Amino acid sequence: MRQGRARHAGFTLVELLVAISILAIVAVLGWRGLDGIVRARTTLTEQMETTRGMQLAFAQLQSDCERIANPEILDRRPYLLTGTDRITMVRTVFNENEPSRLQVVAYRVINGTLMRRESVATRDLAQLDSLWNAAISDLDTTPPVALQPGVSGMQTLVFQNNTWHDMSQSSTNGVQLPPTGLQVALQVNGLEAPMTKAFLLQP
Numbered sequence: 466m467r468q469g470r471a472r473h474a475g476f477t478l479v480e481l482l483v484a485i486s487i488l489a490i491v492a493v494l495g496w497r498g499l500d501g502i503v504r505a506r507t508t509l510t511e512q513m514e515t516t517r518g519m520q521l522a523f524a525q526l527q528s529d530c531e532r533i534a535n536p537e538i539l540d541r542r543p544y545l546l547t548g549t550d551r552i553t554m555v556r557t558v559f560n561e562n563e564p565s566r567l568q569v570v571a572y573r574v575i576n577g578t579l580m581r582r583e584s585v586a587t588r589d590l591a592q593l594d595s596l597w598n599a600a601i602s603d604l605d606t607t608p609p610v611a612l613q614p615g616v617s618g619m620q621t622l623v624f625q626n627n628t629w630h631d632m633s634q635s636s637t638n639g640v641q642l643p644p645t646g647l648q649v650a651l652q653v654n655g656l657e658a659p660m661t662k663a664f665l666l667q668p
Contacts, residue, residue: 515615515653522579522612523662526649529570530664532556536643539567540590545644545666546601547621547632550574552649553600555593558586569596571605572619579616579651582609618652620659 534544534555544555552572557565566586573580582605584596599605622629624646632644645666650659 515613515655518613519651519653519660522651523649523660525581525612526552526572526662527664529554529556530647531667532558533666534567539593542590542594543597545623545632545647547623547647549633550619552619552621552647553597555597564588567593569593569600569605571600571609573603573609574616574619575609577615577617577654578611579613579619580609581612582607613651613653615654616651617654618659620650620652622648624648624663 534557536544539555542555546553550573554570556568556570558568559565566588568586569584571582573582582600584600584605584607587593587596596605621632623632623644625632625644626642629646629648643666646663647666648661648663650661652659
């Protein structure tokens with residue numbers, strides 16, 4: 466009787482294999498769940514960083530739109546030009562205890578990055594003409610500032626004559642009122658719909 470009881474003590478090889486298999490399955494399922502959590506957290510972090518970067522870019526654009534130059538002081542010179550992947554505008558610069566000056570600001574999407582470049586500020590309209598021509602011809606050598614990477618495209622519309630339209634395709638027939646609004650849509654990599662915001666132009 467003692468010898469029979471001794472033979473049945475402990476686990477059999479089959480029982481050990483079953484236990485090891487169950488532990489392996491649980492480990493695989495746990496690893497997959499943890500991997501999914503890590504991936505979701507990484508994606509969420511990237512999206513939050515992208516959203517934060519876009520908010521900063523839109524805030525800078527809003528600041529420029531709020532300071533867009535008054536057409537009356539430009540003597541019929543252009544002060545806003547939009548197109549695919551580009552915005553060029555003239556804004557007023559205010560410094561403490563100094564007279565206001567004019568500055569050309571250019572937004573461009575270059576190699577998947579939204580860039581902003583600003584010229585020197587001036588009170589000379591002849592110099593402003595040179596700065597404007599350099600900006601629209603992309604000949605300005607001023608180092609740009611990268612606002613947001615991962616931008617695959619930018620589309621713009623202006624609010625003019627009580628309607629939104631593409632400025633590059635606007636008709637020259639009739640009286641064209643100054644644009645009072647600017648709508649910018651940025652296509653960001655990884656997002657299906659573009660991020661769009663409208664700005665009020667207040668010369």
